[in-house]
Amino acid sequence: MHILEFEKPVAELEGKIEELRHLSDSGEVNIAEEVSKLQAKVDKLLRTTYAKLTPWQKTQVARHPQRPHALAYIQALIEDFTPLAGDRLFAEDQAIVGGLGRFRGRSVVVIGHEKGHDTDGRIRHNFGMAKPEGYRKARRLMELADHFQIPVVTLVDTAGAYPGVDAEARGQAEAIARSIDAGLNLRVPFVSTIIGEGGSGGAIALATANTVLMLEHSVYSVISPEGCASILWRSGENAKDAAEQLRLTAQDLLKLGVIDAEVPEPLGGAHRDVPMIVQTLGNALEKALGDLSGIEGGVLRARRREKFLEMGKVGLS
Known part of the structure; x- marks a missing residue:
């Protein structure tokens, strides 16, 4: 597992646990009690470490290479998922994935940023940074959902x-603005979750929702x-100072009223227990x-x- 700088004391203890387990597997010694004690220390250290993360450290957790991305949640939560591709104008953008499916018995249209996990995946999905055709695809899917009342x-994770020249030449700002407008004009329930990074207009393009959820260690700015x-x-080099001033954590944004609810993550972050965070987020989405x-649709849009x-x-006063 990729270890963040502030997690090194935890990693050292986990390394000792693995060494002891290796000895136990070889039949040389029974170390169950010692492993149990060390695991308790790991849990306690993780709890105290993650209880006082700085905004910059939360940014690092939100960017953790093993943190689950959109497709992981879609595969686990959405039944009969049918991906829909293309913006019907220029091309298919794989930084934004989307389609139709069923979530706990309810038909939904799902749209998300996908960063990719390995090198090939990250290149294919452009590290979750969409071009205009990605936002036009998102708008197309929102309008489809509105038409069929889904x-x-x-x-959100971008x-x-x-910011490339080709994206700007094809109307990046206009595509983002129209995606924001499409979200604001929906006459169906709209729920958005910041699952990792929520960066700038690239994030808000998919987050003008009735209910905005945010995972505990995600960032949004x-x-x-x-x-x-x-x-x-x-x-x-002053990124740490900037993170402090941006008020980008779920805790700060909940106080400011920018998001509606914080979704707790497993001890040590979503990447440490993917099945648990999938279940927790699924429950939060179901409630929302x-x-x-x-x-009524008009009321949803007005609110x-x-x-x-x-x-x-x-x-303002």
Whole structure:
């Protein structure tokens, strides 16, 4: 497992546990009691470490290479998933995946950023950074859901929209704006979850939802800490300082009213127990969709639009 800098004391203890288990497997010694004691120390150290993570450390957890991405949740939670490709204008963008399926007996349209796990996957999905055709595909799927009165679920995990020259030439800003507009105008229940990084317009394009959930160790901000540092301090070395100022953690954003609920992660982060976080998120999504079901479409749209308009009034008198 990839070890983050602040996790090294935990990794040392886990290494000792593995050594003892190897000895036990070879029949040389019975070390069950010693392993149990060390495991208790690991759990305690993880609990104390993760209880006081700084915003920069949470950013590192949100970017953990083994953290589950959109396709992991889709494969585990969505039955009969049928992927839909292309924006019907230019091309298929694999940084955004989406399609139709059934979530615990309920038909849904699912859309998410996919970063990929290995080198080939990351290149194929462009590290979760979508081009205009990705956001136009997302808009197409939202409009499809609206037409057939199917709830929308989105899984947000991107450092930001792809900033390349080709993307800008094809109307990146316009594509993001139209995706945001499509989300705000839906007349069906819309639930979004920040499962890793929620970066800038690339994230909000899929997150103008009635209910916005956020995993405990995810981050969500108008710009990445590195990008913010390069603007304010002219150096990426101040990324830690920028993370502190951006108020990008789930805990800060819940207080500010930017998100609606924080979804707890397994001890040590989502990557340490994928089945548990899948079950926990599934329960949170089920509750959120249940709370929105039965509400008339016009009311859903009006509440969603008012919710985001209210955010702009913070601090104004």
